[in-house]
Amino acid sequence: xxMPKGQKFEHGYATVDNEGLGYxxxxxxxxxxxxxxxxxxxxxxxxxxxxxxxKTICDINPKVTVEQLxxxxxxxxAIASYIKREKTSx
Amino acid sequence: xxxxxxxxxxxxxxxxxxxxxxxxxEKELAKLRESGDxxxxxxxxxxxxxxxxxxxxxxxxxxxxxxxIVQEGNIGLIKAVxxxxxxxxxxxxxYACWWIRQSIQRHLQSQSHVKxxxxxxxxIWKINNVRKEYEEEFGVLPSDAEVAEILGETEKKVxxxxxxxxxxxxxxxxxxxxxxxxxxxxxxxxxTEDLSKEIDSDIIMEKMREAFSSLSEREEMVxxxxxxxxxxxxxxxxxxxxxxxxxxxxx
Numbered sequence: 001x002x003m004p005k006g007q008k009f010e011h012g013y014a015t016v017d018n019e020g021l022g023y024x025x026x027x028x029x030x031x032x033x034x035x036x037x038x039x040x041x042x043x044x045x046x047x048x049x050x051x052x053x054x055k056t057i058c059d060i061n062p063k064v065t066v067e068q069l070x071x072x073x074x075x076x077x078a079i080a081s082y083i084k085r086e087k088t089s090x
Numbered sequence: 091x092x093x094x095x096x097x098x099x100x101x102x103x104x105x106x107x108x109x110x111x112x113x114x115x116e117k118e119l120a121k122l123r124e125s126g127d128x129x130x131x132x133x134x135x136x137x138x139x140x141x142x143x144x145x146x147x148x149x150x151x152x153x154x155x156x157x158x159i160v161q162e163g164n165i166g167l168i169k170a171v172x173x174x175x176x177x178x179x180x181x182x183x184x185y186a187c188w189w190i191r192q193s194i195q196r197h198l199q200s201q202s203h204v205k206x207x208x209x210x211x212x213x214i215w216k217i218n219n220v221r222k223e224y225e226e227e228f229g230v231l232p233s234d235a236e237v238a239e240i241l242g243e244t245e246k247k248v249x250x251x252x253x254x255x256x257x258x259x260x261x262x263x264x265x266x267x268x269x270x271x272x273x274x275x276x277x278x279x280x281x282t283e284d285l286s287k288e289i290d291s292d293i294i295m296e297k298m299r300e301a302f303s304s305l306s307e308r309e310e311m312v313x314x315x316x317x318x319x320x321x322x323x324x325x326x327x328x329x330x331x332x333x334x335x336x337x338x339x340x341x
Binding site: 029048056 | 302309315317318319
């Protein structure tokens with residue numbers, strides 16, 4: 001019996017560049033900063049933040065759902081670029 | 091003397107000299123012309139000037155000087171007189187109208203900004219005909235490849251001729267009922283930013299800032315760590331240095 005294929009995302013998976021951290025590393029870092037959390041919680045916080053960004057876009061252009069957009073690696077990459085560019089003014 | 095006066099005088103002169111010929115008269119004059127009688131030749135030309143004018147009238151609305159069109163029609167008429175063969179038994183007008191039309195059409199085609207050899211102009215005419223017939227039959231215009239296949243030409247040749255046969259337009263030409271605007275006014279300037287896009291972009295950026303400010307402290311910190319965005323290292327209250335980092339710094 002073959003292994004289950006699992007969910008396949010249309011546009012691949014989001015990755016982080018060299019400076020970014022994985023969820024496990026984020027959980028460790030946050031715990032050290034006095035905000036204890038597990039890696040699943042780190043992921044939940046990340047997805048919650050992405051949904052907030054996605055909602056603003058979906059309000060303007062409701063062609064895609066908030067969940068679809070928030071999970072889209074291209075959107076995540078765009079948000080990363082946006083925050084990096086805007087971090088001085090934010 | 092303006093154009094209208096010239097034309098009026100031409101009409102008057104023509105009505106004075108030209109009388110329609112009967113079939114027998116045509117035959118007789120053609121025979122004489124063949125034997126070198128110049129007066130017979132002139133009589134044939136003069137008698138058919140009205141025919142040339144009638145055909146020229148069909149090309150009046152072609153943005154070309156009507157006097158030139160009439161002149162070209164007359165040149166075609168002269169060619170027809172010189173080449174008319176009375177032995178074939180046709181009326182002269184049947185034969186002459188082809189020469190008159192050909193002469194006028196060649197003149198009009200030569201007025202194009204892009205000069206084409208006669209063969210290419212003929213091919214353009216065939217391309218246009220094929221496209222028109224194809225559209226009538228199938229309801230859509232054919233591609234260049236389809237036209238090329240029908241005509242037995244290469245697709246590249248058809249494509250090049252189609253580009254070349256486009257009629258140039260004066261962008262300063264007034265349009266609209268009052269003529270207050272020109273075609274140039276309607277052409278977008280692609281070198282400048284689209285204002286509506288700029289406004290949309292501003293709205294999106296504002297929304298993104300709002301979304302960013304709505305993040306909880308944990309969400310923001312996770313996001314920054316995930317994306318590797320540097321934090322304000324002087325804000326130790328919000329981003330405290332971990333014991334591990336302090337140990338590293340002390341080494």
